[in-house]
Amino acid sequence: MNFKMNVGIVFLLVLPGVTSEDIIGILGKPLLLPCYPKLATPINPAAMTVFWQDEKPKVWHVIRNGKEDDSHQDPSYKNRTAFDTDGLASGNLSLLLNPVNVSDDHMTCLVILMSDSNPETVCRVTVNAAAKYQTPRLTVNQTNMTVVCSTEGGYPLASLTFLIGNQTIDPGKENTMISQDPGTGTYNIRSQVTWTRSENITCSVHNPTLNETLSASVIPESEDDEHPTGSTNYTTAIVLIVLVVVVLAVLVGICIQRRKDTPAGSQPEGET
């Protein structure tokens, strides 16, 4: 096997047939990269050197002759890895990554064992970073007849679809706004569709890594539906106004009649 040791990174030209494992890590949470190799000979912890590195290659963690050696650790993994050296004797070479970062997405960690300077890849673990989206929120605007669906804080980018009545609508890019949080790398998605009548509108957000779909539904009230109640209110108001006017007119009429009656009645009384 061809290999060379340079600045603490092991270069392997041929990888032995080690099955790779895909695991999901939640952003900001700890993640154990499992590695329990079946070894032909028992490990002598004091003489054991273990490299955890990716294919770039960047060093995640190193145990040299049974002791931590962070001199060649890549800065992006500083303070983010932990290994329990008790595992050396029992053959538990699992590494704890904490916290998981977006930069870890799709990274493959190789666990390379070196006893008598013969490197052997014993585990391959690929990290798939993810974060749960929030349940989508729907906002209806009756004036321009649009529905806006928005969700935040997820990873990786989700696909968003609308179901209007029984028709699936995949909103185009021009109607979708995607922003990424510069700190955590999570996505916020906001998408708008137009509707024409009062029917069930469902917005679904699918996270491909978590294989999770979150939905919300709304039935917008169209102006057509509002007209009956609206015109009833209008008619009622007109009827009320007419009634008030009529009552006032009658009252005014009575007053005028009384004023006319009173002088007419009193004058003759006063004259007489």
Ligand SMILES: *[C@@H]1O[C@H](CO)[C@@H](O)[C@H](O)[C@H]1NC(C)=O
């Ligand atoms: C986490 O990922 C972001 C985005 O790629 C990057 O800016 C940041 O430096 C990473 N943090 C670490 C500790 O690697």
Ligand SMILES: *[C@@H]1O[C@H](CO)[C@@H](O)[C@H](O)[C@H]1NC(C)=O
């Ligand atoms: C790692 O932790 C030590 C001690 O807490 C701190 O001094 C150092 O700045 C940290 N390094 C990074 C890259 O975060």
Ligand SMILES: *[C@@H]1O[C@H](CO)[C@@H](O)[C@H](O)[C@H]1NC(C)=O
């Ligand atoms: C392997 O070691 C890790 C700590 O490095 C520990 O969390 C895990 O439980 C161990 N696995 C087993 C099967 O003991």
Ligand SMILES: *[C@@H]1O[C@H](CO)[C@@H](O)[C@H](O)[C@H]1NC(C)=O
């Ligand atoms: C609805 O859309 C109209 C036209 O774009 C806008 O003027 C109005 O403020 C919106 N209403 C709400 C509640 O956002």
Ligand SMILES: *[C@@H]1O[C@H](CO)[C@@H](O)[C@H](O)[C@H]1NC(C)=O
């Ligand atoms: C409709 O109103 C919403 C606010 O509720 C606004 O965000 C959107 O841009 C408007 N759409 C059109 C086509 O005016």
Ligand SMILES: *[C@@H]1O[C@H](CO)[C@@H](O)[C@H](O)[C@H]1NC(C)=O
């Ligand atoms: C959708 O609903 C309409 C009536 O509401 C119906 O005519 C049509 O066949 C339905 N289409 C499908 C694909 O279910």
Ligand SMILES: *[C@@H]1O[C@H](CO)[C@@H](O)[C@H](O)[C@H]1NC(C)=O
């Ligand atoms: C709207 O459609 C969704 C998806 O088909 C369904 O789960 C929900 O119950 C419906 N809501 C109403 C009020 O019919």
Ligand SMILES: *[C@@H]1O[C@H](CO)[C@@H](O)[C@H](O)[C@H]1NC(C)=O
């Ligand atoms: C995703 O989840 C659905 C059920 O929610 C399941 O039927 C499907 O097999 C899953 N897909 C994958 C790739 O795990």
